[in-house]
Amino acid sequence: MLVDKPHNQEAHIIVNTHQTFDDMLDTARRINTNLFAGDWDLSYFDTETKESKPVQSTDTIGDYLNKNINTFYWSYKPVRFKIPLDNKPKTPLNRPAPAQGGYYGPGESAPSYRLMQYGNFGKRIGAYVLDYTFIFFVIGILSENTLLFGEDSPLPIAVIWLYFAGMESSKFQGTLGKLAVGLKVTDLNGNGISFLRASARYFCGMLSWATAMVGFVIAAITNKKQALHDLLAGTLVLERAPMNQTNKVTVIR
Numbered sequence: 001m002l003v004d005k006p007h008n009q010e011a012h013i014i015v016n017t018h019q020t021f022d023d024m025l026d027t028a029r030r031i032n033t034n035l036f037a038g039d040w041d042l043s044y045f046d047t048e049t050k051e052s053k054p055v056q057s058t059d060t061i062g063d064y065l066n067k068n069i070n071t072f073y074w075s076y077k078p079v080r081f082k083i084p085l086d087n088k089p090k091t092p093l094n095r096p097a098p099a100q101g102g103y104y105g106p107g108e109s110a111p112s113y114r115l116m117q118y119g120n121f122g123k124r125i126g127a128y129v130l131d132y133t134f135i136f137f138v139i140g141i142l143s144e145n146t147l148l149f150g151e152d153s154p155l156p157i158a159v160i161w162l163y164f165a166g167m168e169s170s171k172f173q174g175t176l177g178k179l180a181v182g183l184k185v186t187d188l189n190g191n192g193i194s195f196l197r198a199s200a201r202y203f204c205g206m207l208s209w210a211t212a213m214v215g216f217v218i219a220a221i222t223n224k225k226q227a228l229h230d231l232l233a234g235t236l237v238l239e240r241a242p243m244n245q246t247n248k249v250t251v252i253r
């Protein structure tokens with residue numbers, strides 16, 4: 001039995017001991033093309049050493065079943081990418097690294113990288129719900145205690161703008177909602193954005209609302225997971241801590 005938890009699907013497969021794990025997963029995909037899609041890793045838990053050990057895709061299933069090992073862990077490889085910490089590294093990116101024992105010249109250094117992952121679409125929806133729940137709560141309190149927040153007052157829009165633009169351009173790189181779900185807003189190089197760019201992102205967001213929210217939905221299908229306002233403002237929404245999703249896979253002979 002193979003269990004694909006994120007898609008809430010299972011596949012019951014009769015396997016031969018001489019089959020490889022690649023053969024087994026190919027069989028699963030033929031049963032359902034949406035099952036176990038994308039790059040993957042497999043591992044199993046060694047009860048003797050109490051450690052997780054990798055499984056090679058070309059390993060024969062029988063080798064594990066004969067040892068009474070029939071539970072494996074499926075690990076997805078989410079879309080991730082590297083961004084140079086220094087946008088203008090002193091060492092040209094097209095220059096080969098020094099040979100073993102070699103060194104970089106005076107004033108030069110090897111480029112450093114950080115790993116980034118595009119933000120999950122579901123998390124983005126959750127962040128918006130949290131943010132607007134908080135904003136409407138605050139505006140509701142202010143409206144009851146001051147005449148400045150009347151029906152025709154522009155102040156509610158100003159408060160919302162300053163909240164989004166101020167938080168996303170701050171050291172937090174995100175609103176309270178984004179902080180709660182583990183997302184941040186950056187430029188196309190993964191760096192923080194200015195208040196001006198954060199303001200442009202907010203006002204471009206009105207176009208996303210004006211398109212019957214299609215501008216928001218396209219974040220689920222664009223290559224860099226950008227909504228319409230991200231495309232227009234030149235911004236990205238990234239995971240604060242890129243991670244793999246691990247799911248249990250059980251093989252029954």
